[in-house]
Amino acid sequence: MLKVSGLSVAYGGLQALAGVSLEVAEGEFVAIVGPNGAGKSTLMKAVAGGVSLAAGSIEYRGQDIGGLPSHARARLGIAHVPEGRKVFPSLTVLENLEMGSYRPAARRRRADGLDTVFGLFPVLRERRDQLAGSLSGGEQQMLALGRGLMAQPDLLLLDEPSQGLGPRIVEGIFEAIAAIRKSHRVTILLVEQRVVEALELCDRGYVLETGRVVLGGDRETLLADPRVQHAYLGT
Numbered sequence: 001m002l003k004v005s006g007l008s009v010a011y012g013g014l015q016a017l018a019g020v021s022l023e024v025a026e027g028e029f030v031a032i033v034g035p036n037g038a039g040k041s042t043l044m045k046a047v048a049g050g051v052s053l054a055a056g057s058i059e060y061r062g063q064d065i066g067g068l069p070s071h072a073r074a075r076l077g078i079a080h081v082p083e084g085r086k087v088f089p090s091l092t093v094l095e096n097l098e099m100g101s102y103r104p105a106a107r108r109r110r111a112d113g114l115d116t117v118f119g120l121f122p123v124l125r126e127r128r129d130q131l132a133g134s135l136s137g138g139e140q141q142m143l144a145l146g147r148g149l150m151a152q153p154d155l156l157l158l159d160e161p162s163q164g165l166g167p168r169i170v171e172g173i174f175e176a177i178a179a180i181r182k183s184h185r186v187t188i189l190l191v192e193q194r195v196v197e198a199l200e201l202c203d204r205g206y207v208l209e210t211g212r213v214v215l216g217g218d219r220e221t222l223l224a225d226p227r228v229q230h231a232y233l234g235t
């Protein structure tokens with residue numbers, strides 16, 4: 001479904017991604033894990049359309065999308081839930097969710113979308129008329145995920161949903177992602193600094209370090225890999 005080949009992205013003189021190649025098959029859940037500054041968010045932006053590519057290509061369902069603006073990629077079914085949530089603080093929960101369903105295919109199914117989101121996150125139903133800025137961090141993350149789902153995406157890009165949240169809240173968010181995976185035919189690409197939790201959720205993953213993919217494999221292989229164990233599991 002998604003094929004990234006030899007992707008490089010630079011910010012001025014700083015090379016954030018250097019020849020990254022990876023693939024995500026239709027229906028798969030792929031996690032990209034790595035430390036702060038590895039280039040995870042840059043990779044998500046490159047796929048969603050927020051940074052320009054210095055080299056390489058991005059193919060989505062066989063189409064080269066590397067030069068398309070982000071709204072065109074959204075129309076093709078790619079939804080980006082950005083790092084730091086980026087909800088609209090002065091809009092209500094409901095208005096934020098409605099912002100997610102602007103593409104025509106999603107607008108027609110807005111009521112279904114709301115049912116789904118409120119089913120996953122009942123607290124958002126309770127707070128539908130409350131301003132998003134007044135929600136807790138965990139609730140804002142639920143709202144950001146919900147807004148992504150409102151787009152009825154085929155490919156959901158999740159950028160560090162655990163960021164800045166306490167362990168119990170993170171567990172709830174990860175459970176919700178697992179539930180989304182189970183109940184929807186959506187392909188998920190998750191990037192995370194919480195290496196173990198993310199790898200446990202996914203089918204397959206890659207380890208990204210300083211802009212390069214250093215390791216890739218299925219969940220069990222990665223969790224058992226001595227390099228992952230040493231660097232990220234503290235064993």
Ligand SMILES: Nc1ncnc2c1ncn2[C@@H]1O[C@H](COP(=O)(O)OP(=O)(O)O)[C@@H](O)[C@H]1O
Nearest residue numbers: 011014016034035036037038039040041042043
């Ligand atoms: N807008 C930007 N301008 C300049 N440098 C940036 C910008 N965004 C990210 N970087 C740099 O690119 C590298 C990768 O960043 P990022 O993709 O945000 O990593 P991650 O999400 O894995 O923490 C880092 O060295 C970061 O400082």
Ligand SMILES: [Mg+2]
Nearest residue numbers: 040041083160
């Ligand atoms: Mg990041």
